[in-house]
Amino acid sequence: MTSPVWHPFTQHGLGEPIPQIVSASGAWLTGADGTRLFDGISSWWVITHGHCEPRIAAAIAAQAGTLDQMIFAGYTHPQAEMVAQALVEMTPPGLDHVFFSDSGSTAVEVALKMALGHWHNRGEARHRILVLEHSYHGDTIGTMSVGARGVFNRAYEPLLFAVDTVPFPEPGREQATLDALERLCRAPEKPAAFIVEPLVLGAGGMLVYPAAILRDMREICAQHDVLFIADEVMTGWGRTGTMLACEQAHVVPDILCLAKGLTGGAVPLAATLASAAIFESHRSKDRSRMFFHSSSFTANPLCCAAANANIAIWREEDVPARVAALGAALDDGLATLAGHRALRNARRIGAIAAIDLHVPDAGYLSDVAPTLRALALADGLLLRPLGNTIYLMPPYCATCAEIMRVFATIGNAIETVGR
Numbered sequence: 042m043t044s045p046v047w048h049p050f051t052q053h054g055l056g057e058p059i060p061q062i063v064s065a066s067g068a069w070l071t072g073a074d075g076t077r078l079f080d081g082i083s084s085w086w087v088i089t090h091g092h093c094e095p096r097i098a099a100a101i102a103a104q105a106g107t108l109d110q111m112i113f114a115g116y117t118h119p120q121a122e123m124v125a126q127a128l129v130e131m132t133p134p135g136l137d138h139v140f141f142s143d144s145g146s147t148a149v150e151v152a153l154k155m156a157l158g159h160w161h162n163r164g165e166a167r168h169r170i171l172v173l174e175h176s177y178h179g180d181t182i183g184t185m186s187v188g189a190r191g192v193f194n195r196a197y198e199p200l201l202f203a204v205d206t207v208p209f210p211e212p213g214r215e216q217a218t219l220d221a222l223e224r225l226c227r228a229p230e231k232p233a234a235f236i237v238e239p240l241v242l243g244a245g246g247m248l249v250y251p252a253a254i255l256r257d258m259r260e261i262c263a264q265h266d267v268l269f270i271a272d273e274v275m276t277g278w279g280r281t282g283t284m285l286a287c288e289q290a291h292v293v294p295d296i297l298c299l300a301k302g303l304t305g306g307a308v309p310l311a312a313t314l315a316s317a318a319i320f321e322s323h324r325s326k327d328r329s330r331m332f333f334h335s336s337s338f339t340a341n342p343l344c345c346a347a348a349n350a351n352i353a354i355w356r357e358e359d360v361p362a363r364v365a366a367l368g369a370a371l372d373d374g375l376a377t378l379a380g381h382r383a384l385r386n387a388r389r390i391g392a393i394a395a396i397d398l399h400v401p402d403a404g405y406l407s408d409v410a411p412t413l414r415a416l417a418l419a420d421g422l423l424l425r426p427l428g429n430t431i432y433l434m435p436p437y438c439a440t441c442a443e444i445m446r447v448f449a450t451i452g453n454a455i456e457t458v459g460r
């Protein structure tokens with residue numbers, strides 16, 4: 042019997058198996074047939090501490106019997122107030138206002154609309170958005186517009202709005218990035234905002250760049266009064282070693298996008314934080330200047346309860362120390378792959394390790410990634426390489442022994458594919 046389910050980023054015509062997962066705990070998923078799979082990518086970058094984290098699960102269960110869902114336009118509830126207060130306290134000073142939504146894409150859409158609304162309400166015609174090459178910010182029309190163009194969005198390209206792209210700061214070519222940004226900021230048609238993934242471009246291939254460049258890019262935007270939007274949907278909640286990647290560069294953005302790990306990854310919640318200036322440009326006695334955005338599940342109480350439980354973990358436990366220990370294990374694992382002639386660019390930041398496999402014709406649509414994925418799956422490891430980039434992004438509860446075993450699996454898979 043075939044399933045009616047249409048899966049995301051899946052070519053059903055290939056008839057590849059779609060394993061069914063029935064439960065999860067810590068860093069492990071369990072299949073319908075009892076097989077255990079190590080979650081090497083934190084269930085697509087969302088799970089932080091581990092699956093079914095007891096405090097988060099308990100908070101959701103308790104909230105489910107108290108207040109399930111309510112309109113958030115003109116009404117509020119204690120869980121949302123607590124999350125917002127904590128986010129203002131935990132993020133760099135200056136981000137004083139919190140707008141809730143329900144996914145990374147909507148957090149970014151909200152950020153873009155806030156930036157455009159800011160200039161519109163101030164009577165300045167500024168609509169251009171600057172982006173970094175190889176970026177990914179989501180799969181809706183707006184977020185695809187500010188992301189890299191490619192096979193993923195070719196069919197929709199006529200509807201995507203035009204942006205100006207700053208080259209990625211390749212090692213040794215960082216100055217070209219800064220010069221291009223400066224030039225675009227000075228253009229007669231002044232840009233509204235520059236949006237970036239701080240320190241790591243995730244879907245672009247786990248491309249890492251130095252904190253100093255992030256800092257310089259932020260400075261250039263400040264000098265030219267171009268809003269700086271930090272998309273920390275993937276990098277937030279410890280993934281790069283600190284709560285936010287921006288902290289490592291001492292950067293305070295004008296707008297900050299959070300999602301994925303905000304609830305520990307258990308349920309969907311997103312937040313877009315904004316500076317007082319952006320909030321104030323919308324605040325007025327004039328109703329036509331309000332921020333025109335909502336979605337049905339804005340600040341859903343169950344999701345806010347999960348976020349509060351996650352925040353309590355952050356406040357009471359040393360999460361960065363856990364990420365640092367995991368990072369050391371990932372370094373040891375990467376070291377076991379050193380010397381393999383088909384591997385290049387081993388890199389690691391926080392709880393993310395990546396390496397590029399150099400085999401002929403290894404584009405996103407080639408067979409390399411699915412072959413690696415299948416080899417890993419057969420050995421109890423959930424991996425999802427990005428083209429020829431193999432990366433690991435495990436939940437923070439993963440042990441050294443588990444990481445070493447995972448690297449043995451990866452090593453064997455590379456032997457098979459890269460010979």
Ligand SMILES: *Cc1c(COP(=O)(O)O)cnc(C)c1O
Nearest residue numbers: 144145146177178179243274275
């Ligand atoms: C995943 C991701 C998004 C989109 O988040 P969704 O919750 O999948 O909509 C946006 N930006 C970045 C940097 C991401 O990694």
